[in-house]
Amino acid sequence: MRRAPRPGSAARRLPVAIGLAAGLAALALMTALTLARAQQPIQPLVADLSKHLVAITTAFSGTDVLLFGATDGPGDVVLVVRGPSTRKVVRKKAPVAGIIWANRDSVTFENVPAFYQVFASRPPDEILPASVLSRHQIGTEHLAFTLVDRSVTDSFVPGFRAALVRLKQKLGLYGDRVFPVTLLANRLFRAELHFPANVPTGSYSVEVYLIRDGDVVSAEITPLIISKIGVGAEIFDFAQQRPALYGLAAIVVAIVTGWLAAVALQRK
Template sequence: QVVFNDTPAFYNIAASGHLNELVPASTRQRLELGPENIKSFVAPQSRSMSDKDKLDFWQALLRSKMNDGLYASTHTPVKFLGKRLFRADITFPANIPVGTYLVYVYLVKDKDIVSTQITPLFVSKIGAEAEIYDFAHRHSLAYGVLAVVIALFAGWFASVVFRKK
């Protein structure tokens, strides 16, 4: 088992242009702009692996996150609505983990970051989905028993409905 520490659960970039044109590679690496620049650390129990194996696992993790829609492979365009007002439409996948995410906003001028703002973004579930999610996490044993009872009932009901007479 390989464990990576400090790996974002969700990662997306919104930009007014291509990152390669906006900021130099050294800045992208330092600020972890782009999935390829995320610095994740291999947990102590995984350190005995070779560097090649660690890289292979890291690349597989990135592919998996991209396939699940949790990491964007391209940037989302930013639309300027005024001199200081902008908008970026980011779609969050249904499988995004609940929690608090940090949104980093960088003001770039002449390939230099001139200002940074960090804003928390709270992701939660709502409605019936939220109730089921909360119940399953707060009362896991009861949820498991209830799921088995519902499955048994559904099986019995199906056998009654489709019984040949």
């Protein structure tokens, strides 16, 4: 004789079945996500900066920015810090009538980085051929300045180019050597990027290259912004947008300052 089902037994089994189905669905989803991540290729190079904005205030005296990253295996790391492109005129002085010195010849270059430094775990010319260095413009000797016009013959252009690089190095805007990249356990790396007090403002790029077997196997570009903020930035913008008013205000301030100084000295 068959027993009749107890009232409410089906209702009690229904939440159990729903919970079991939900658990199986969640397990299937987690398995699918794990397989998808396992199938994704591992990035050979990852890099980032400790900060992406350098704020220049009236008390700015230079700053350091930490670059850090990791690779998927052994290899050398080269990074290039490049400032915004500018146009520069290089002039050469010569004696006139044997009495005074004046600017005679000049050369104008475009695509001149306002700031340029190279960092590497080993000297770049030891791990990369000249063709690759030239392709990626690694090293001041491989920078591709664009010659706009000139008043001298082609034989004098290299001298003007070398003079431009030398002046930039003297100002501390171009590195006069290759700075170190520290490798940690052949996977992690770091470098300290230094920006002097006279660093130009604008959009910078930090180019990181992973080198293996004499070639670039991976590259990553990280942006960096250097900008003026505060009262100094407002004065700079005013001087750029309204130069006539800025000059007039500077004259007035100089006159008032001189008058106040004269009054103070007379009282003493």
